[in-house]
Amino acid sequence: MTKLSVNINKIATLRNSRGGNVPDLLKVAADVQKFGAQGVTIHPRPDERHIRYQDARDLVPVVYTEYNIEGNPIKKFMDLVLEVKPTQVTLVPDADDAITSNAGWDTIKHKSFLQEVIAEFKRNGIRTSIFVDPVLNMIEGAKETGTDRIELYTEAFAHEYGLGNEAGIAPYVASAKLANELGLGLNAGHDLSLDNIKFFKDNIPGLLEVSIGHALISESLYLGIENVVNMYLQKLK
Template sequence: MTKLSVNINKIATLRNARGGNVPDLLKVAADIQRFGGQGITIHPRPDERHIRYQDARDLKAVVTTEYNIEGNPQHNFIDLVLECKPDQVTLVPDAIGAITSSAGWDTIKNQEYLTEVIQEFQRNGIRTSIFVDPILEMIEGAKKTGTDRIELYTESFAHQYSLGNEKGIDPYAKAAVLANELGLGINAGHDLSLDNIKFFKENIQGLLEVSIGHALISEALYLGLDNTVNMYLNKLK
């Protein structure tokens, strides 16, 4: 079964809108795990507009499943990850001020930099994953960095699928075949939803984990958080 890691950034956004502690981020993380979620993902950004750096520290005591911290490996982020020592760190090439992730790494151009950062995390017992587009050259470049896994950036698939174009899965399926041949673990995330997750999972060989936040939290407004988490789990079996 593909594991479901729930990104709770949107819970932090809602909390921060009023300046208090409602909803309680730590309680939501604990509840998601109690409902069956197999991991918690956060993506702190430098402006702390949703997840705060202190949240990352506080969640360490709450996450009993898999703790995944995403972000651009700048100095403050690296220091935070080394302090929190999550199970996994996912490296994402976000520009400062970006609304959301919009592209994967150029693993060829950034090979030396990524290799250095990855080695530092691995020396501290943290599994590494690199956010990449479904481009075979980028998959090969990821392998050369020494990363444990890749996370396929799925925005293009989700968009094509919403238009009725199931062929949008093809680059991802080919990328997965290559990643498996190279011995890279495969994660995926971005715009995956209850509408498209089953089709994606069925066509991606060796999919280990998906990280889903915006869609899952939005769907939970209508369906309830417990119910929505379990609907995803059923589709990922």
Template structure:
């Protein structure tokens, strides 16, 4: 079964919009695990507009499943990850002013930088994943950096699937097959939803984990978070 890691950034966004501690981020992290999620993901950004760096520290004793911290490996982010020591760090090439993640790494151009960063995390027993586009060359480049996994950036798949174009999965299948050949693990995330997750999972061989936040939280407004977590788990079986 593919694991579900729930990205709780949107819970932090809602909390920060009002001040105070409602909704309680730590309780949500605890509850989604109780409901069956096999991991919790956060993506702190330099301006802390949703997840704050202190949240990452506070979540450490709460997350008893897999703890995944995403972000651009600038110094402050690296220091945070090395302090918290999550299960996994996912490296994402976000600009400081990015509204959301919008591109994968050029793993060939940035090979030396990524290799150095990854070695530092691996020395501290933190599994590493690189956010990449569905491009076999970028998968090969990720392997060269020594990363444990890739995370396929799935926005283009979700867009095409929403238009009724099932062929939008094809580059992701090719990238996944190449990753399997290279023995590098496969995660995926961005715009995956209850509408498209089963089709994606059924077509991507050896998909280990998906990280889902925006869609899951949005769907939960209508359907309830416990119900939605379990709906994802059923589709990922």
């Protein structure tokens, strides 16, 4: 079964919009695990507009499944990850002012930088994953960085699938097959939803984990978070 890691950034966004502690981020993290999610993901950004760096620390005793921290490996982020020591760090090349992640790494251009960063995390016992587009030479480049896993950036698939174009999954299938051949673990995320997750999972060989936040929290407004978590788990079987 592909694991479901719930990204709780949007819970922090809602909390921060009023100040205070409603909704309670730590309770939501505990609850999604109780409901069956096999991981919790956060993506702190330098301006702390949703997840705060202190949230990352406060979640340590709460997350008893897999703890995944995403972000651009600037010094402040690296220091946080090395302090918290999550199960996995996912490296994302997003700009400070990015609304959301919008591209994968150029693993060839940034090879030496990624090698250095990944080596530091691995020395500290933290599994590494890097965010990549479904482009074969970028997958090959990822292998050269020493990363444990890659996370396929799935926005293009989700867009094409929403238009009724199931062929949009083809580059993801090819990328997954290559990752499997190279011995890279395979994660995926961005714009995956209840509408498209089963089709994606059924067609991607060796898919270990998906990280889903915006769609899952939005769907939960109508259907309830416990129900939605279990709907994802059923589709990921």
